[in-house]
Amino acid sequence: MRSVVWGLVLGLLGAASAHAGPITALVGGTLVDGTLREPIRDSVILIEGERITAVGTVDTLPVPAGAKVISTEGMTVLPGLWDMHVHLMINGHADYDYWDRTYPPRLRNEIMPASALQLLHAGVTGARDLGGPLEDSIAVRDAINAGKIPGPTLFVSGPFIQKKPSPGTELFRWGVDSPGDARAKVRRLAQAGVDVVKLIDQDQMRDAEVQAIVDEAHKHKLPVVAHAHRPEEIRRALKAGVDCLEHTGLAASPEYPEDIVAALRERTANMAAGPLFWTPTIEGLYNFPYTVKNHEFIDADAWHEGLSPDTVADIKRSLAHPERISYFQQTPQRWPTLKRKFQQLRDSGVLLLVGTDSGIPMKFHSGSTWNELDVWVNQLGVPPIDAIRAATYWPAVAMKADKDYGSVVEGKYADIIAVKGDVLKQVALLQRVDVVVKHGVQVK
Structure with missing residues (x-):
């Protein structure tokens, strides 16, 4: 039979x-x-x-x-795997100001495709790109989807939305000066076809501006992710109803304030509102004391893939003295707080997602994701199966793509x-x- x-x-x-x-x-x-x-x-x-x-x-x-x-x-x-916080427009270079002046003409045809290729060959088949020039981000995503270039399935935000961008960053950072302007900027993103809206420095905005961004994004069925570096950023993001928070706190305070923890628990207990996601991007900070002294990985060549020799040489020159990289100057104060804050997030009931900030100084797309998983499991006590689901199943749920992925x-x-x-x-x-x-x- x-x-x-x-x-x-x-x-x-x-x-x-x-x-x-x-x-x-x-x-x-x-x-x-x-x-x-x-x-x-x-x-x-x-x-x-x-x-x-x-x-x-x-x-x-x-x-x-x-x-x-x-x-x-x-x-x-x-x-x-999915990586829920990458930056295809950067590739580990230590000098942002120089990079932003020099490389925009090469983003679409070299830098972003190379980043995507490195992610794919590292086992990352889905990624959320949180910050880049609008037209370049859409073009690279669509080229991958059409099979013209290799890379993970991308969900892109295009430019950050913030109160006022730093001079020279206007290509990928958009400022807002009123609730009406905030809605107009989100509509422009939605009409261009982004998959998610990225909000930063919302503690510098008026509440009405933050609310306008979130409401307009949700009107277009776009999730909103927001920076969570500072306590007031978190408070305003939660008040406005964002869908996902990013990072594990810039402030060197030993833990998240009690009112924020209470607000997180209240929000996660509200089943009608749906899950609240959080992408800690913790490994780059957590491992910095080690990597600044043990940086042989810079001499590896997996991160060269897709990049021209002069770009590789430029990046390597910028990393000649890891101990001097200004991006990490506050890390010694932040590092002792990371374990406690990560545990507070786990205890609060938020759904943690694996994301890396891949592309920041010394964080290459070819190796960031596994490093994040390694820290979660071997340093922060997350069961391996939970870490894997945070890099597979839950990202697909967060992007409402779990019918097809995860x-x-x-x-x-x-x-x-x-x-x-x-x-x-x-x-x-x-x-x-x-x-x-x-x-x-x-x-x-």
């Missing part, structure tokens, strides 16, 4: 294959599928076209004859990675992703 059933299954798969094209099968690895299901040993994943059609094991799901087989034996198989289940896009070894035991294995499949195509 079983052979008859599998005969029918194979027949159906064969018919589907004839219609939809060849089948790809990932066979043999331990699947951590991004759901709360236990890992699946000796897994089989069948893919037709861009989508997953079946998930099982070597004992329960035969591989159709003629399928392309990708062996994952001895590997952990996962949904493609877990390895039937019907979703085949965004899958595989890594030699047991990632649930050694999450740092993600620094060397062996197999990357995006939308059913093996890209690594």
Whole structure:
């Protein structure tokens, strides 16, 4: 009877294959599928076209004859990672003022495509790009979606919205001077086709301006993410109803104030309002005392991919003295507060997302995401499966894309990675992703 059933299954798969094209099968690895299901040993994943059609094991799901087989034996198989806070327009250079003067003409054709390629080859198949010139951001996203250049599926914000941008940054930072101007700026972003609105320095705005930004974005069904460097930024963001907060606090205070913790708990208890997300981007600060003294990774070449030799040389020159980088001058005061603040966020009930601020000084797109996961698990006590879901399932939920992304289940896009070894035991294995499949195509 079983052979008859599998005969029918194979027949159906064969018919589907004839219609939809060849089948790809990932066979043999331990699947951590991004759901709360236990890992699946000796897994089989069948893919037709861009989508997953079946998930099982070597004992329960035969591989159709003629399928392309990708062996994952001895590997952990996962949904493609997401990085929810990247900056494609920067690539680790230490001097922002110089970069912003020099590189805008090269952003669309070199810098941003290189950043996207490095993320993809690091196993990041989905990313939220939070800050860049509007036309360049849209063009690069659309080129990736059209298959013209390689990269993760992108969700882009275009320019930051803030009270007043610094001179020389107007290309990717837009100021607002009234509630009406705030609404107009958001409408312009929405009409251009952004996926999310990025709000910063909202503690410098009037409440009516912050509220106008959030209300107009939500009118266009766009989520709003907001900086959370300072307590008043957090208070105003929560009052206005933003959807996600970013970073783990610039202020060197030992913990978040009691009123903010209470407000977070009240907000997360309000089920009708939906989840409140928070992207801590903690690793760049947490590891800085180590990386400033142990910076051999700057001499690695994974972050060179896609960049011209003169760009690589320029970035390396800027990083010759990591201990002098002004971007990190307050880190010694902030570092002792990070563990406590991270734990407060976990205890408050917010849904934490993996994001890295990738692109900031010494934070290369080729390695930022696994470093963030490593700190969460090995320094901050997050269970590996929770960290993985914060880099797969929950990002897709945050971007309302979980129908298509975030877990390895039937019907979703085949965004899958595989890594030699047991990632649930050694999450740092993600620094060397062996197999990357995006939308059913093996890209690594």
